[in-house]
Amino acid sequence: MIKGNPVYNQILKHSLFEEKGVKVSVKRLDKIHPQVSGNKFFKLKYNLEKAKTEGQNTILTFGGAFSNHIAAVAFATKAEGLNSIGIIRGEKILPLNNTLKMAQSNGMKLFFISRESYRNKTETSFLNELKSKFGDFFMIPEGGTNELAISGTSEILEKADQEYSHILASIGTGGTFAGLVKSLLNHQTLIGISALKGNFIHQEIEDLLKTHQIFPQGNTQIMDSFHFGGYAKYKKELIDFIWRFYEDFGITLDPIYTGKLFFGVWEMITNNQFKKDSSLLIIHSGGLQGNIGFTEMTGIKLPPLSA
Numbered sequence: 001m002i003k004g005n006p007v008y009n010q011i012l013k014h015s016l017f018e019e020k021g022v023k024v025s026v027k028r029l030d031k032i033h034p035q036v037s038g039n040k041f042f043k044l045k046y047n048l049e050k051a052k053t054e055g056q057n058t059i060l061t062f063g064g065a066f067s068n069h070i071a072a073v074a075f076a077t078k079a080e081g082l083n084s085i086g087i088i089r090g091e092k093i094l095p096l097n098n099t100l101k102m103a104q105s106n107g108m109k110l111f112f113i114s115r116e117s118y119r120n121k122t123e124t125s126f127l128n129e130l131k132s133k134f135g136d137f138f139m140i141p142e143g144g145t146n147e148l149a150i151s152g153t154s155e156i157l158e159k160a161d162q163e164y165s166h167i168l169a170s171i172g173t174g175g176t177f178a179g180l181v182k183s184l185l186n187h188q189t190l191i192g193i194s195a196l197k198g199n200f201i202h203q204e205i206e207d208l209l210k211t212h213q214i215f216p217q218g219n220t221q222i223m224d225s226f227h228f229g230g231y232a233k234y235k236k237e238l239i240d241f242i243w244r245f246y247e248d249f250g251i252t253l254d255p256i257y258t259g260k261l262f263f264g265v266w267e268m269i270t271n272n273q274f275k276k277d278s279s280l281l282i283i284h285s286g287g288l289q290g291n292i293g294f295t296e297m298t299g300i301k302l303p304p305l306s307a
């Protein structure tokens with residue numbers, strides 16, 4: 001696997017945190033690699049390793065048109081000397097957005113399928129169809145969540161992180177959350193903030209943990225009230241928060257995952273949901289490449305990616 005930069009925890013200083021008596025740090029997974037960013041670096045690590053030991057030279061995976069996972073797979077497979085195929089949800093829109101243009105320039109072959117076909121993408125008949133079309137491949141599921149991905153994300157928390165009382169992270173498919181649960185210590189609370197609308201997420205995470213035989217040591221909690229209308233939906237309040245956060249701390253967030261995460265944490269601190277002397281570690285799961293496409297599509301400017 002390509003080499004990542006060292007990850008560090010950055011302490012945030014703010015009058016709100018002082019007033020509430022909480023310590024707040026950010027784990028800067030966004031700094032691990034410019035193209036294989038954040039949690040996707042951890043999710044891909046053991047999958048690519050396995051593909052290589054199995055002698056597979058083509059990786060096939062799935063994602064939406066702005067997917068951080070697609071962007072990460074395209075770059076990482078190229079760096080590993082592997083081929084990649086991206087099955088993209090929805091119809092092809094030209095010109096391609098930044099995510100897909102970059103994926104293609106990294107050698108990923110893109111295939112667009114209807115939203116209906118995409119829904120059936122894990123059915124055997126559909127996978128067989130793909131095999132007859134593309135030959136043999138190593139499949140990584142949507143968002144990259146599988147057993148090997150969870151082995152990777154269980155390495156996000158390090159030994160030194162035992163000092164924190166609360167770990168906070170965004171939830172999409174839950175692969176990152178599951179890895180964090182796996183490495184959680186019994187004096188810690190893990191809070192996942194869902195990027196999706198709906199209380200189905202509680203059951204989905206419960207099922208995911210059961211499937212992978214993960215039994216939490218500490219406490220876990222899922223917040224489903226910071227989705228801003230649903231996956232990839234946003235409101236002006238969220239965009240304003242992203243700008244304010246950038247001005248206060250020089251850290252760039254995205255409107256899909258980390259913006260909602262940090263907004264939620266901010267709300268929770270404001271509403272006294274953490275006891276005095278709590279020490280929070282918020283996982284910045286990276287994925288800022290999608291901001292370019294977001295601005296292309298909406299015309300809404302976001303803070304610079306390199307921050």
Ligand SMILES: *Cc1c(COP(=O)(O)O)cnc(C)c1O
Pocket residue numbers: 038039040068069143145170171172173174175176177257258285286287288
């Ligand atoms: C993919 C992604 C997530 C969601 O991770 P899951 O493991 O699918 O829950 C969160 N944050 C960012 C920035 C992502 O790109």
